[in-house]
Amino acid sequence: MMIPTLLLAACTATSVEGFTLAPVSLRPVVISPEATTTSLYAKRKLSMKERRKQRAKKLPSATVDRGILNDLPAADKWEKTEASVGSKREDIPVPTNEVAEEDNAITDEETEETIAKASSLVQAQRKSVDCLTHVRKRVEESFPINEAAKSLAEKGYFVYDGFLSKSLDDEDAVFGDAMLSEMLSESSSMLENDQMQRDISRIADGEFVAPIVGGENYALCPRLTEYVVSMTRHMPPLLNKEYDVIGAGDLPKLDSAASMGSLRLYDRKTKLGTASFLANPEDADSDGSVSERPFGVVCGDYDGTENDTRRLTSILYLSSKQWDSTNGGGLTMETDGQKVEAIRDRIVLFRSDTCAYRQEPWVGSDDSGLDQASCAIVHFIQG
16 A cells, blocks of 8 residues: 555655654554545544543633522422522422412311301391391381371371380390391491581580491491381382372372481580580580570471472481480470480381471480480481
8 A cells, every 4th residue: 555655654764855853663553454544633532521621621710609509498398489699580389298288278268268258248138138027027017007197197297116126026026126226336336437427507415417328338337228228118108008098188109219318326425525615614514505496397498398309207216225204315296295205116207398396405324325325217208
């Protein structure tokens, strides 16, 4: 072959023109017949270890912050932590036994809470239906509608005791009495929560008023609202029918789809506090500082009822069981001078456009249950 001969000649030469070569130690070279020019001059392939060393020499030196490593969670603990460098990393839940048990516990709590709310809602709805039904039954089954219609036609008013609680059925009597207590409690709660307005026309009398409108305000006084709704729905049709039976043509027919409900409350503490500013010091604690009120009708002047559709007014007294004539309140009728005391569960019906009356001032006392009293008022309008 040509290549081995040339190599041997080059190695044995001791001088070439222009160059001086150092002696070279010759070793026999065994060249495979399959060897090519390319394979003879190819570089040896570096090992993995050698390549790593070369890369380390080229890369700049770096200092590792051990604090970053210390902040990392252990390999067997998955926690929600923030990345030490850069933006926050996402919280990725890992399905471990502890997390699964916690999720199950939360689910159980949410389920129990949902069931409790649903149960409470169902109970509230049942209570509402029971109250609406109770008032309806009292109007249709117990209230003497015939006597009421005749008295309204003859005298202009009618008084009936035990409207919600007087019953031959002990269960109904207990339910009615409990409903009265709830209505009185709602009155006090509305005053405490600033849901009532001071009656400025009687600033020294310690009286407050508020409309009963339902809707968004239903939660403020559910029992009072249900009372007004049921009275509006069931009282007018029965009275209208009796008006036709007795031939009371001058009594206007009433609307069973609309009415005006309101609440009036007396607070003795407010009255005495106001009296201390308005009255003489020696009269500050006196209950006789309230002047006598004049007679009048609900609609205003006797001849000024054209724009006022109220035709019948009912007042249900919600005072405590201990309240009696010495504690004041109630009405006085102008026609016959009849005094109607503010006895618990007493209802008074009178014509809004023609029956003149005078509301007597509340007095009460410092004894428990006698420092507050209220009444639920329903104005039935002309149909």
